[in-house]
Amino acid sequence: MIKKYEKNPIIFPGGEDFRKVVTFNPGAVFDDGKFLLYDRAAATLSPFRTAIGLFESTDGKNFTPVGDQPVFTSEMLGYPEGSVQDARVVKIDGTFYMNYAFQPYGFDCFPTGEGVPFYDTSKYTDWAKCEYPMITRSGIATSQDGINWEQLCFTSPEEIDDRDHALFPEKINGKFCLLRRPMDFVGEEYGTTQPGMWITFSEDLHDWSKPQLLATAQEAWEGGKIGAACNPIKTSRGWLVLYHGVDENIIYRVGGMMLDLEDPTKVIARSINHIMEPTEYYEKCGLVIPNVVFPTSIVEKDGIGYIYYGCCDTSIGLATVKVEDLVDHLFDN
Template sequence: MKFTRCEANPIVVPGGEAIRQVATFNPGVIHDQGKFWMYDRAASSLTPFQTSIGLLESDDGIHFTPVQEEAVFTGEMLGFPGGSVEDARVVKIDGLYYMCYALQPYAFDCWPTGIAVPNYFPEHYPEWASNGVKPMLTRSGIAVSEDGIHFKQLCYTTPPEIDDRDNALFPEKINGKFALLRRPMEYVGEAYGTDRPGMWISYSDDLLEWSEPKLLAVAQEAWEGAKIGAAATPLRTEKGWLVLYHGVDGSSIYRVGALLLDLNNPEIVIGRTKPFIMEPEEYYEKTGLVIPNVVFPTANLIIDDILYVYYGCCDTSIGLATVPVNELLDFILG
């Protein structure tokens, strides 16, 4: 399976606007009314390493320019002025824009090591301890907008006491219900039917109250490491729901696999890649400001039978890769 990297990669890099001075990565992207809208995770500093969601636009899906200098969604909008909102995954349903996001409510510092996941330092920010929240715990939620620019909080999709990220909303209702992928880290053990964190699925009638999640998939291959999580938003294809996911091996290398889920019952996995379909190859995927050796897709689109995959590179910049969607589907089912 071979993806074609865009010749202009990395297509978005840090600098310019204050909100993305040190990093821009893990974007949500939608194609709407003839334009590509990109919701990037933007960082203005490493101390603290605070991220917000910015907005860029493009006519061709490659050359992006900022819509505005200010972020469209921040931790402060949720009542956490020192917090970070992360990894927007955006869909448009019935005329409204829905943004799945992850929230780390309080400040922390980031010290890259150059060899693996950075050292994060939350200890000298007293809010973590004074509010009884486990350091670096991540809660997820959904924000909503009528115009794709002005977002407001809609709901939290995960409880406050567990670490649960990689939330991705299906772009349409299934059997009359909204469906959501999750990755609750604490759902491990005999009661949960798995010995490692995995991908789970929840449902809702109104996007406000969510069902108890059901286990969907766990790591199986060596490249997936000890846990997997949803990468980009699920996409409807004629052969099933296409879901890209990420895995991290023992050397902290982030790679990508794919699932195919039944269109009418997405709890049924009808296809899954055994080998990875993307891994770090180019310099901007192997070397960055924050984490080396990372390809982390958080957005995908199908345009003229081509799958566009937008991905974070080393938590520093944004890349684009493409592949004929039918080639990928055949590979998954083969």
């Protein structure tokens, strides 16, 4: 059903200085006859500071870089030693919106080959200003041309770890809709014993409704937490949402769910088994984390979903699927 492109990885490290070491977890959008793809890239592992760059393509497969500099950096937020990560991009009413994750200070990344790198913050003393090292905040940047970006707002408070934010590509009942994964929303008061996917609404992108718990891990392959993988896409049968799970062996896989078109707080279908997993060498072996497929965008064009995904925090892969077939599978499995 989901077919990985035979020429993967479609983007790999090298070329521009800021992506010499890794390029992964891309956001993508189709606009004005072009696929725009926003990668997360780093020049070194020590320090491991990532910025967001831009590629473009007319066929969704063969990409060329737009410029030799990132289009969005933590320096633009006032934190020159930090990182911006995992762009997820939509266009609503003529404006591009980029969800991003943000870590304010530097750290070193030492791969272990065991699934979780060793992140060292000992040289970066500004982390003492945060609730704890490696905490991640999320925000939204906007652009009128898809190239020049400026900060709009943060979508999570600075005192909690909250990432995997993804806007719906249109307003629902006159409101923006956002998926998120706050790691600290666990316990009796939150109605869950594990981090999960939450949903919230806003009229202006600044003031958000009280988040509602949308989904938590259910299957062994999902592990102890799940998070949104891509911005949802609209289908005739509901909102299609891809999400990721990580099992006890630290293998990153992908599932899918359908949300009600008028009330996306309702899950109306969901995969039991994963729909993507690491099978190819470039998904099993990488510079940072092994055994990872991590989609951060799905773009629909002519009924085909182009799924762009990070491979082992090192390179970028492409998979395609007939959207109607994937939706049918989620309802029928």
